[in-house]
Amino acid sequence: xxxxxxxxxxxxxxxxxxxxxxxxxxxxxxxxxxxxxxxxxxxxxxxxxxxxxxxxxxxxxxxxxxxxxxxxxxxxxxxxxxxxxxxxxxxxxxxxxxxxxxxxxxxxxxxxxxxxxxxxxxxxxxxxxxxxxxxxxxxxxxxxxxxxxxxxxxxxxxxxxxxxxxxxxxxxxxxxxxxxxxxxxxxxxxxxxxxxxxxxxxxxxxxxxxxxxxxxxxxxxxxxxxxxxxxxxxxxxxxxxxxxxxxxxxxxxxxxxxxxxxxxxxxxxxxxxxxxxxxxxxxxxxxxxxxxxxxxxxxxxxxxxxxxxxxxxxxxxxxxxxxxxxxxxxxxxxxxxxxxxxxxxxxxxxxxxxxxx
Numbered sequence: 001x002x003x004x005x006x007x008x009x010x011x012x013x014x015x016x017x018x019x020x021x022x023x024x025x026x027x028x029x030x031x032x033x034x035x036x037x038x039x040x041x042x043x044x045x046x047x048x049x050x051x052x053x054x055x056x057x058x059x060x061x062x063x064x065x066x067x068x069x070x071x072x073x074x075x076x077x078x079x080x081x082x083x084x085x086x087x088x089x090x091x092x093x094x095x096x097x098x099x100x101x102x103x104x105x106x107x108x109x110x111x112x113x114x115x116x117x118x119x120x121x122x123x124x125x126x127x128x129x130x131x132x133x134x135x136x137x138x139x140x141x142x143x144x145x146x147x148x149x150x151x152x153x154x155x156x157x158x159x160x161x162x163x164x165x166x167x168x169x170x171x172x173x174x175x176x177x178x179x180x181x182x183x184x185x186x187x188x189x190x191x192x193x194x195x196x197x198x199x200x201x202x203x204x205x206x207x208x209x210x211x212x213x214x215x216x217x218x219x220x221x222x223x224x225x226x227x228x229x230x231x232x233x234x235x236x237x238x239x240x241x242x243x244x245x246x247x248x249x250x251x252x253x254x255x256x257x258x259x260x261x262x263x264x265x266x267x268x269x270x271x272x273x274x275x276x277x278x279x280x281x282x283x284x285x286x287x288x289x290x291x292x293x294x295x296x297x298x299x300x301x302x303x304x305x306x307x308x309x310x311x312x313x314x315x316x317x318x319x320x321x322x323x324x325x326x327x328x329x330x331x332x333x334x335x336x337x338x339x340x341x342x343x344x345x346x347x348x349x350x351x352x353x354x355x356x357x
Contacts, residue, residue: 032081035243035251044254047268048281051229051261056211057197058135061142064281066197068259071252072218072235073200076110076129076179077191080247090191093248094124094201094219095179098191105186110179117240118203119223126172129179131204137164138208147193152182162208221252233259289343302346308354309342 052064057073060066070078076095080086092098094116099108116124137144137157145158157164171180183190193199206216215224221241225234235257243251263271268280269288273296284292292300311333319325335350342348 030083031086032246032250035246039253040255042254043256043258044279045277046257046259046279046281047263047271047277048259048261049264049268051233053229054210054212055215055224055227055233056139056207057200057216058132058139058141058202059210060197068222068233068235068257069197069200070220071257072220072222072224072238073197073202074219074249075194075197075199075201076112077195077199078248079192079195081250082247089247090195091247092245093195094129099181103182105188106183108181108183108190110181112177112179113244114177116219116244118217118219119238119240120203120217121240122203122217124201124219125204126174126177126179128201128204130166130170130172131206132201133170133181133199134164134166135202135206135208136198137161139210141198143193143196143198147196147198150183150185150187150190152184154184220249222257229261232261235259284343286341286343289347308351310354 048064052060052062054060055065057065057069060069074093076093077090077098078093080089080091082089090098094113095110096113097111099110101108112124112126112129118124133148133151134157136148137154138161140161141148144154144161148154149158151166152169153164153166154169157166169182171182172178181194187193201219202216207214213227213229215227218224218238219241221238221243222235223238225236227233237252237255241249241251243249260277263280265280265282266285266288268277268282269284269292271277272280273292311329313320313326313329315321315326320329339345339348339350
């Protein structure tokens with residue numbers, strides 16, 4: 001039984017996928033609007049019931065922090081900013097253009113942009129790119145063995161992460177600023193895999209293990225100023241950032257982003273209603289939805305997102321090793337009741353597979 005659920009935000013601010021489920025419609029697709037400096041300044045306050053663990057972009061695999069990484073870290077490629085189906089487009093980020101693909105789809109050639117600096121002032125080099133791909137394996141990134149195991153040399157890195165070397169898999173040339181990624185086989189999804197936060201570029205001297213709460217320098221519009229998982233996370237403008245591709249990494253509007261932890265979902269709603277915060281991460285409690293939809297209708301924005309709520313069954317253990325038992329559960333689930341629990345048909349829809357509508 002699978003349910004598709006959308007997320008309600010009482011203040012439309014972040015343009016990235018955060019939480020909830022649904023699908024995008026190409027009819028509503030639009031690129032990011034030009035930057036308007038008159039809107040710049042101030043502090044955006046975000047709320048959550050808890051922090052999301054490590055701040056390391058190579059390790060963290062949560063929607064809660066991946067949205068923050070999109071405003072702070074960059075890969076060779078990224079997903080485009082915008083709305084609707086536009087956000088599924090892969091665009092060049094730290095690379096000057098999409099890669100030239102050769103050798104039957106097994107070789108991707110990039111050219112790294114010149115003049116980009118990390119938030120500590122150091123220039124971004126091809127050596128940082130190579131070290132970042134090796135770091136995926138050294139820190140045992142959750143996707144090392146699935147997204148990036150097709151890179152030449154990845155098999156050895158998976159066996160002995162600490163000594164990972166990708167001399168053949170990620171070949172770089174500082175004279176031409178080129179990066180060549182060699183795969184063991186063509187991968188139709190490789191561009192998307194290179195566009196997610198686990199493939200962002202960190203300084204070559206970034207920790208070779210999970211950095212935890214240690215802050216790694218960024219390249220994007222924002223940098224992390226402080227992080228206390230028991231209290232809050234603070235992001236400020238990266239003083240070395242200059243917009244190079246608005247579709248990939250736009251200049252931000254707020255001067256500061258404060259993410260406070262330890263706030264219950266219902267308290268998040270109340271804080272937004274009272275103008276004490278701009279946005280809450282956790283799903284809005286069902287008993288607050290009517291109030292929000294009536295008293296604050298003009299501030300409600302339903303954002304379709306691509307994710308699913310589901311009930312897993314272990315097919316290796318009884319009774320679910322019996323297909324009839326699995327079918328019985330599937331037939332017994334009241335999908336209409338589940339939709340009501342998640343806020344009604346405006347916010348949720350029953351679906352029959354993991355593929356989004």
